[in-house]
Amino acid sequence: MIFPIRSKAKVLALALLVISAATWLYLSVGETEYGRSLGPVAPRFSPTASLLGDLESRLQEAEEENRKLRLQLGEVRNEEQGTGLGSEGENSSHCDHRSLTEKCELIHVAIVCAGHNSSRDVVTLVKSILFHRRNPLHLHLITDSVALRILGNLFNTWMVPSLQISFYNASKLKTDVAWIPNKHYSGIFGLLKLTLTKVLPSDLSKVIVLDTDITFATDIAELWAIFKKFTGQHVLGLVENQSDWYLGNLWKNHKPWPALGRGFNTGVILLLLDKLRMIGWEEMWRLTAERELMNMLSTSLADQDIFNAVIKSSPSLVYQLPCYWNVQLSDHTRSEQCYSELADLKVIHWNSPHKLRVKNKHVELFRTLYLTFLEYDGSLLRRELIGCPTDGEQQETRQEALSKLDEEDPCYDFRRESLASHRVHLSFLPHQTPPADPYDVTLVAQLSMDRLQMLELICRHWEGPMSLALYLSDAEAQQFLRYAQASEVLQSRTNVGYHVVYKEGQLYPVNLLRNVALKNAQTPYVFLSDIDFLPMYGLYESLKKSIAQLDSYRSPKALIVPAFETLRYRLSFPKSKAELLSMLDMGALYTFRYHVWEKGHAPTNYAKWRTAVTPYSVEWAPDFEPYVVVKRDCPEYDQRFLGFGWNKVSHIMELDAQVSRLVFLFNGSL
Structure with a gap:
């Protein structure tokens, strides 16, 4: 009878087990019958010499048979490894420890990422990798200008030990693939993986290439080890x-690009870069694409079509990975054949926008795994790799500063949290840069989750650009995303920049948030406000006109906007200064914080404002904290202030010291 190699190994192992058990049983019985007393009435019995010799001979025969079986089993296992069968040829996730990645070996990963949405997807992918990894990582990110700004700032503030980041300008590569018509939703960026041998460093010999919609369920070092x-x-x-x-x-007139059998998915690729360069990869894929485009006219699946066309012509180039390294979640049941049990899963690929809604019987588990990393606290991934050298100078500096703090110091909590590093995800949602206007002004504010309901109201009152810093946990950031995508008001606004600052520590970093929003405003002027203030209707246009009028003054100035408050839950918003004065007289409105902190806005001189018809000068006084319009390059807020109190007062004091004086008061209202 002829057995497949793996079946033969199982038979030999079973035979070895049976013979070993039989030998043990035989010896046990022999010892019981001939060496021990069977009971108190049984006579002692001494074995004869011939019987002992017979037992010794049988024992030697059993040991020789065991030795032969062990040798045969070893030969079969070696044969499995030589033919690529066994753990890599079936759906078992058995790990050959002899082929694992070396400890502290640097693993290189390349990802093409463009735009706001793709930048968010990259963060979830990286979280899943960092969660399982035990090796240093080097991410090679091919990005457009939007993703470069977002991810560059995010990784700089994330400060993950043993994580290197390199960025490559995608715009310089577009000409290499722009000639290829592509119907895929990824557009021109879906073709850039073809250019990696050109864009990545010439001394980089191998790299793992990943799509952004990938979730890892295991250590990426296992995938890296397959290069061997x-x-x-x-x-x-x-x-x-x-x-x-x-x-x-699949449907009438469906004609795919040529592929070897079912073809290969390019969501996860192992690229042996040095060999690809040697065989002339760039010329190979170009000639293949040119030849096939004469009949196909365009690609439907971007780079995947061209990779498969090349493989169709040269099948020996590809090493087929087990399918659990790219479980392509879809309605097709074939993906369920990639794993016999959930422990076999390695990589889940949400390889189209609708895959979170597929009918796969395990889709709830996959969705849960995805959402776990989506909402996972990224700060917890700042752990150092045990036994590997660290290159985190910033981390070491922070640890040194923390060690010097005195826990008996009354300001210990403030000093400690001032050393915290907050991850910052700029432009969390897509938005457009406002057109150039020398008098344009951006409303700048900060908020936390409990002020989220104010966003729609402010959008109705202020039609100009806004730069908002949101203090959220990773889970709250996803709640905000769902809220914004479900809101018609917020979806209709393309001039609002939402910048997420992730929670860290116990104290609210109010001035850090203000600085994030201030630095990311994109107009010449900024209106420094608070999220729970509603601008009067038309204030945006009025401020632009006032800025233009004041531009003739050469000395720098700050434009103060008077603030009011109400104790009523429902209020008809005043449409003019006359209406506002009437409501003040009736007690429906008050000058801001008049009953609580009069000094905060007293220098505004509301009595003079009531009758003023032109802007007038005001003098700074201690504790003054008005709402002002200034140039975007104004002094930043002092980030040592945390929580509530004095944070804005200190900023107004610095503004007054740097500008000529707080001279003009806008003739309007909040």
Whole structure:
């Protein structure tokens, strides 16, 4: 009878187990019968010499048989590794420890990322990698200008130990692929993976390439270790496509690009860069694309079509990865064949926008895994790798500063939290840069989750640009995202920049938030406000006109906007100064904080404002904290102030010291 290699190994192992057990049983019985008393009435019995010799001979025969079986079993296992079967040939996730990545070996990962939404997806992917990893990582990010700004700032403030980041300008690569018509929703960026041998450093020999909609369920070092299994002409490691796309005939006139069988999915790729460069990869994929485009006219699946066309012509280039390294979640049941149990899962690929709603029987588990990393506190991933050298100078400096703090100091909590590093995700939602206008002004404010309901109201009152800093946890950031995407008011506004500052510590970093919003305003002037203030209707246009009028003055000045408050839950908003004065007289409105902190706005001189018809000068006084319009390059807020109190007073004091004086008061209202 002829057994497959893996079946043969199982039979040999079973035979070895049976013979070992039989030998043990035989010896046990022999010892009981011939060496021990069977009971108090049984006579003692001494074995004869011939019987002992017979037992010794049988024991030697059993040991020799065991030795032969062990040798055969070892040969079969070696044969499995040589043929690529066994753990890599089936759906078992058995790990060959002899092929694991070396401790502290640097793992390189390349990702193409463009735009606001893709930048958010990258963060979730990186979280899943960092959660499981035990090796240093080097991320190679091919980005557009939007993603570069977002991710550059995010990783700089994240400060994860043993994580290196390199950025590559995608705009310089567009000409290499712009000639290829592409129907895929990823657009031109979906073709840039073809150019990695050109853009990545020439001394980089291998890299793992990932789509942004990937979630890892295991240590990426296991995937990196598969490079050691490449032999011969292998230069690409890919998982077979789990849909029927490349088989064709999915609908009338469906004609896919050529592929080897079901084709391969390029959401996870192992690229052996040095060999690819040697065989002339750039020329190879270009000639293939040019030839196929004569018949296909355009790609439907971006780079994946061209990769498969190349493999169709040269099958020896690809090393087929087990499909659990790219479980392509879809309605097609073939993806469920990638794992016999959930412990086998390695990588889940949400490889199209609708895959979170598929009918796969395990989709709830996959969705839970995805949402876990989506909402996972990224600060917890700042752990150092045990036994590996660290390159985190900032972390060491912070630890040194913390060690010097005196816990008996009454200001210990403030000093400690002033050393915290807050992750900052700029432009969390897509927004557009306002057109150039020398008198344009951006409303700048900060808020936390409990003020989220103010956003729609402010958008109705202020039609100009806004720069808002939101203090949120990772989970709250996703709640905000769902809220914003469900709001018609917020969705209709493209000139609002939302910048998420992730929670860290116990105290509210109010001035850090203000600085984040201030530095990311994109107009020449800024209106420094608070989120629970509603601007009067038309204030945006009025401020622009006032700024233009004051521009003739050469000395720098700050424009003060008077503030009012009400104790009523419902109030008809005043449409003019005359209406506002009437409501003040009737007690429906009050000058801001008049009953609580009169000194905060007393220098505004509301008595003079009632009758003023032109702007007038005011003098700074201690504790003055008005709401002002200033140039965007004004002094930043002092970030040592945390929590409530004096944070804005200190800023107004510095403004007054740097500008000529707080000279003009806008003739309007809040």
